[in-house]
Amino acid sequence: MDYSNFIIQYSGAIISTIILLVVVMLVRYFSTKAVKKYAVISEILEHRANLVIKYISVLLTVITMIAIIVIWGVDTDYIITTLSGVLAVIGVALFAQWSILSNITSGIILLFSFPFKIGDIIRIHDKDFPIEAEIDDIRTFHTLLKTQDGQYITYPNNLLLQKGITIVKNWYEPQEFTD
Structure with missing residues (x-):
């Protein structure tokens, strides 16, 4: 050639x-x-x-x-x-495998929208399985949560966007109630 x-x-x-x-x-x-x-x-x-x-x-x-x-x-x-x-x-x-895509997309949304971050303590409002835990890591498919008693929970990212979430300041802060 x-x-x-x-x-x-x-x-x-x-x-x-x-x-x-x-x-x-x-x-x-x-x-x-x-x-x-x-x-x-x-x-x-x-x-x-x-x-x-x-x-x-x-x-x-x-x-x-x-x-x-x-x-x-x-x-x-x-x-x-x-x-x-x-x-x-x-x-x-x-x-x-829509749930896999949903979790990847949700992970990207969580990355850019910052509704909560690693180290935040959150309460997930789920009537069947309520969770209060600290965010240990946010990964591609799931978020790793650590409960107050040291248990680790993997929670799908798409559910974090679907469920109501409260960011709790600290487990150990005394709560003041007023009448």
Whole structure:
């Protein structure tokens, strides 16, 4: 194969691909810096910030792959047919696992909305299973709670957004009641 003819013939696609990759690396770098800075300002745990960075990285990778396919002029008929089949299978599988997606989405919402944070003592208003515990960790799928007697409870993130929650200041503060 004559590489000089290849380079001349595809020079536009090569240059576009290089520019795209540089832009993606810059976007990834600056988005990582922005998330880390936001995490420091908002006092978010490092592993939660890293989770958001990972989500951004996956999204950028998918967008980059699509852009490279478009730049190089790959026959989209075959790609669209294949992707639609793959997405249909993934859609059915994810629909069957909606609770997993719900917990991931809820974890992201909890990360950015800050209704409560690690170290807060919360009371979950559930008529069947009321809980009062300290938030030990907020993870992708669940929140780890520690009760006053030292028991650990994993509580799904989507339920934290669905149930009524009271943030209790401290278990040991005396409560004053007035008539």
